[in-house]
Amino acid sequence: MSNIAEAFNNKKAFIPFITCGDPDLETTKRIVIELEKNGADLIELGIPFSDPTAEGPVIQGANIRALSNKITTDDIFAMVKELRNTVKIPLVFMTYANVVFSYGMDKFFAKCKEIGMDGIILPDVPFEEKGEFDAVAQEYDIDFISMIAPTSEDRIDKIASEAKGFIYIVSSLGVTGTRTEFNSDIASLVKRVRMNTKVPCAVGFGISNPEQAAKMAGISDGAIIGSAIVKLVEKYKSDAPAVVGEFAKSIKEAYHAS
């Protein structure tokens, strides 16, 4: 069983996302610790990219803030290494193909393993292109997380049957960011995924509050929250860790209530 499976073991997972280095790495570290303390089951750590084409304005902004602080991939590796002294829950990186490719595929995944990462999400690497990344990731026991979208249709079967770690179900069309409603039929997406794999699936994109999170986790194995948290970080800056911790707590309470 991969370490990631632990996050879903007999529970609905709460998966927060934050962009590393926004507003600075020290705050990122404190947020991760608060998130774990308040019940996060797995954390997605964003390595900033100059041109994040799958992100809405909120996470784009976080990427730009982090990069203007001159945060590099190596700085983030060093931060995770330190965090791993205390943080035990699974951690996955979320970034873009060029960040990994340019670092050197082998070097990147070797480093991931060394510092204790468990998986990677690359929103601009679909099933057809995953081979060159996944082959190396596997060597270093890093799970390459696949995404399934409302438009995936007949692609669902093949994506699901090769999936590792967990499956990231994209709730609706468009980029990341908060939404008031979800028009696609997520329950039937989940159902089709489950016909092909035992790998758990979590829903993300647009989930912003405890009610939505509990509802999405209810029809799948977990909920991913990104932009809503990044907004809090943007607003509270170095005071964000406590606020984000409170937010995480409210999510887990909503899980238990439903």
Added chain:
Amino acid sequence: MTRIKLCGLTREEDIKIANDLKPEYVGFVFYDKSFRNLTKAQAKKLKGLLDPQIKAVGVFVDVPVNEIKELFAENIIDVAQLHGHENEAYIKELKANNIPVIKTFQADLPESILLAEKSSADMIMFDTGKGGGVQIKNLESLTQLKRPFILAGGLDPENVSKAIEIAKPYGVDVSSGIETDKLKDTYKMKQFVKAVREDKKMADSKGRFGVHGGQYIPETLMNAVIELEKAYNHYKDDPEFNRELTDLLNNYAGRPSLLYYAKKMTEDLGGAKIYLKREDLNHTGSHKINNVLGQALLAKKMGKTRLIAETGAGQHGVATATAAALLGMECVVFMGKEDTERQALNVYRMRLLGAEVIPVTSGTATLKDAVSEAMREWTSRIDDTHYCLGSVMGPHPFPTIVRDFQAVISKEIKEQILEKEGKLPNAVIACVGGGSNAMGTFYNFIEDKDVRLIGCEAAGRGIDTFETAATVNTGRVGIFHGMKSYFCQDEYGQIAPVYSISAGLDYPGIGPEHAYLHDIGRAEYVPVTDDEAVEAFEYLSKTEGIIPAIESAHAIAYARKLAPTMKKDQIIVVTVSGRGDKDCAAIARYRGEDIHE
């Protein structure tokens, strides 16, 4: 699958790594002038440690044949590789003793190919270089070979994929390419094997030009590009579609465009004869209309009612807005905020044509950000919307579709120049940002090896400054905007802010087919600075009475350098991709004059 031979292993640890990497062959060198030379005893020990699935090849230079027989009989080697002047009788004697033979030939000797084809050796090996890296020219000649061969000489983890792509060998042999300080380097050995085995991993990937291209886009868009590819494959050979498109090109866009003999320019430069391919005379004032009419018609057949597009200088935006107006479709154009300011006239034209223009403020607020924003928009609205990409870039099938629609440029050049001159040009020149007019200009000449293909990149303030957009000259391979290709980027893969006076060339990447033509040495990509382009802009206006777009002026600038170095009976064709009205205010500002339109 390409076989691998890791040659010149000397230590026990080398064998351990080979056992992990599982090449088909390893090589033991028995040649006392080599620092990799092994004694019989050393080789015997290494062979004992070698995974029996891996064959040990003994490498020899003119040794008495009995030495080989002995090593084979004692099971120290499984194959003999002959590097000296061994003749047919020698090879036959080994074969008579059931010893498989590999005979090596020097790829740079013209007689090698014939000799190799006749050789009775079980396998032949071509040595392409003497340590100076792989020579592309030598590799191309190997494709004439009518029997399988192993490629050797100058290979390393960086160049091996390219070499395989071009020479298509049965196997590859490497020795110094996996060494550091004359010893085998574990990391390099791993990287080499990985690079060769890559073929298999990329099996699912579509739209490759060598290593470049592919479909690096969010899952949400995958079915949209698959649907587009299917529709394109269907309609590109559909007579009705082609009849409609040709009718639009000829009776609406004004094709064929003129091939104009620039007599005054030719005389002034005093060298090669210069012809201008006048894409600036097309309706809407640039080559962009060729692609847009094709894509808009395709989108309409697919039942789409809305076109979205990115634009840099505004020429592609104007063309898209035009096609949308003509075909009764909705149109939204994304344009970097900075570009909306330096190309205000084109913004007005698009709005006049009924399009909505959305200024993009993210990132550097230029063409790259306009592409990103158009992609984001397409992710959120796919059903009724076609993304009308303006260059030979982005995810497959766009680079192919746009190339095919722009190939009309070189098709016409070929017909027109044969009619006027009775021969092909010596060089064709075009400016390159993403590279659509250049790809259109090159495409029908790719197989005509004597025609030089020259792309002019925007060097901005110079390729040794940070203010440049010369991707091939300053970038490296990366993945962005749906494709693998060359990109200007920093050491961590962050896309670099690029700069050029020309909004249309101000892009940090280049189309994947150009990247490939560069890799195989078929096309040349030269940098042209702002200053040179502005001078050419003024030069062509004064000399020929033709005001070129500042983008096209980059190609004119290089023609001015090249023509005087050529003979008078040689011919250059320069594509004038667009007209320069849109640039007049900006160039005036560049010259310190503020004009109000």
